[in-house]
Amino acid sequence: MPVWVAAFSDGGAAWSSSKMSGGTTGPLLYAVTAAVLGMLQFGFNTGVINAPRQFIETFIRDAYEIEDGDLLFSVVVAIFPVGGMIGCPLSSWIAEKQGRKNALLMNAAFGVLAAALMGFSKLASSVEMLIIGRFLIGINCGFATTVSPTYVSEIAPLRLRGAFGTVNQLAVAFGLVFAQILGIDAILGTDEGWPWLLGLAIIPSALQFVMLPFVPESPRFLLLTSRDEQKARLALTKIRGDPAVDDEINDMHAEDRAERQEEKFTVWGLVTDRSLRTPLIIGIVMHLSQQWGGINAVLYFSSTIFISAGLEPDVARLASIGVGSMLFVMALVSIPLMDRLGRRTLQLVGLGGMTAFSVLMTVAFFTYEGNTTMSVFAVIFTLLYVAFFGVGPSSIPWMILSELFGQSARSAAVSIGALVNWFANFIVGISFIPMERALGNYVFLPYTAFLILFFIFTYFKLPETKNKTIEEVTALFKK
Incomplete structure (x- = not known):
């Protein structure tokens, strides 16, 4: 849904054959949808821990035979952003070495593993599996908050870059709402349902893993980092739905020349x-x-x-x-x-x-x-x-x-x-x-x-x- 909101925000230009001025095309919408599933995952895992607190605390008390599970529940919550702190710098390095598409693909596989650990934690009577799963999904989400917006901004037409950029925030909010709806008592907000609730994080990552092989690599990465202009032209032609991409390629070259004249800052x-x-x-x-x-x-x-x-x-x-x-x-x-x-x-x-x-x-x-x-x-x-x-x-x-x-x-x-x-x-x-x-x-x-x-x-x-x-x-x- 968020992708379509942004896609049609340019006043009906959807599905037009885009030249340099740019419009939305089927391949572009597909690629953006695949990328922002990582941001939906971030929203989902931010909101999913809210509703089942009392059931998770009961699980912790039973597993460790203690009277108070509050502090360990705080660890379950806070280990998520610890993973995010690791995922952010890791994503920048991998995205520069392997490309945006491959980085997203590896991260999607990582998300499947994290969701499985959380989903089976109660069956295995293992609080450790729950904590490790939350930590790994934190890495996954930290990774996504860096690479997903980068990929979307690099494939979006110039005049739609702002609109498509908002898709990331909309995907986060949509994931948050989805998690909170699933967490009500009538669905999965129960003592039996909460492992399934956390384990449903497997869906965005699995769907992303299936979709990503069919999206093109970022043309900017191919041209400016890999130095492969032919592949960059092919990728850009597929996204734009039009082989007339010379202006956009020339603009990337101009930006590259300007950047090379500037001192590059490290952190x-x-x-x-x-x-x-x-x-x-x-x-x-x-x-x-x-x-x-x-x-x-x-x-x-x-x-x-x-x-x-x-x-x-x-x-x-x-x-x-x-x-x-x-x-x-x-x-x-x-x-x-x-x-x-x-x-x-x-x-x-x-x-x-x-x-x-x-x-x-x-x-x-x-x-x-x-x-x-x-x-x-x-x-x-x-x-x-x-x-x-x-x-x-x-x-x-x-x-x-x-x-x-x-x-x-x-x-x-x-x-x-x-x-x-x-x-x-x-x-x-x-x-x-x-x-x-x-x-x-x-x-x-x-x-x-x-x-x-x-x-x-x-x-x-x-x-x-x-x-x-x-x-x-x-x-x-x-x-």
């Missing part, structure tokens, strides 16, 4: 370059704001949060579906706003709204006892908090680094941002349950404090990059 070189320190700090803080604003506390633990607000467990799991649905809707809403209102405005609106509703969530949690109305408001405030996250903080941190840095430093900057994002994700996953025990109904106040700091930083430090060239953005920092 360490970027970190130690004082002239680029300000945009790097801005990018890092943007990624921290996405995670330490508390969004993954909601995505990982919304059922727990809603139960603590007075809802029955089955109702809480139903309410959690609204969280993923809200993200999906806001991903669609934010597409036209991004180039109209600008990155800085949307980031400030998003952080400001999240701050306000995190406070209101705390008030609702604190006053719900004996008051059904406040339980309902707790859910409403949580959904509005998620909605404001979708306005800007959901996508802007991922795009801002590519707009703050030139070609020579962009790859290193994006790698640092992704690593920081996954690390911050890990901190949220491992710390929420201890924080909930210590702070009770005030558990969101630390996130509120961070949101205020991030809002102030963004207001004073983040420049508007809308409709500005890299040279113009760089001049702002020098000024």
Whole structure:
């Protein structure tokens, strides 16, 4: 579904024979669909751990004969972003050595193995299998969050690159909603069903593994990395549905010549370059704001949060579906706003709204006892908090680094941002349950404090990059 939304966003150009100006073709849609299944996998495994918490904790207690499974459940949650931190840099290296298509293919096979370990963990009475499976699927998802968007951006026509880029975020939101729907009591949200729920991660990876052999390699990789212009032309002709690809090939050559004249930054070189320190700090803080604003506390633990607000467990799991649905809707809403209102405005609106509703969530949690109305408001405030996250903080941190840095430093900057994002994700996953025990109904106040700091930083430090060239953005920092 998300692919078709983006594909038809250019006003009916779908299925046209695309020349340089570009439109959608069958092979292009097929290739994009195969690639973004990795992002759907990321969304699915972010949301899937939410609903079955109580059943997994029972499984842990029974397996180890202990009274409390909370802390080990935190490990099950937090080991996922640890895998993501490994998957990101690993993917960049393999994608450059083996190509985008082969990297995605290897990652899909890896995802099948991870899903099998999670799915059979209860049958084998092995918590270790569950933890290892979550770790491996984390590597798979970290890998996908780097390679899938890269492949999609490299095969999309220039005028549709932004629209197809949003498919990645839509696929994440769709996977999240799908996991939350399957997690309700009537489907797989049961003591018998939760291993099947986690094991269903095998479907996106298996489907991707079957589809990928029939997609072309990235023409940019073939031309600029493998130096095989004939294969690049063949791949581009297949994707565009038209042999007239000379203009696009010439543009790639021109970009290659320009890049060769620039110094190529490594990650360490970027970190130690004082002239680029300000945009790097801005990018890092943007990624921290996405995670330490508390969004993954909601995505990982919304059922727990809603139960603590007075809802029955089955109702809480139903309410959690609204969280993923809200993200999906806001991903669609934010597409036209991004180039109209600008990155800085949307980031400030998003952080400001999240701050306000995190406070209101705390008030609702604190006053719900004996008051059904406040339980309902707790859910409403949580959904509005998620909605404001979708306005800007959901996508802007991922795009801002590519707009703050030139070609020579962009790859290193994006790698640092992704690593920081996954690390911050890990901190949220491992710390929420201890924080909930210590702070009770005030558990969101630390996130509120961070949101205020991030809002102030963004207001004073983040420049508007809308409709500005890299040279113009760089001049702002020098000024």
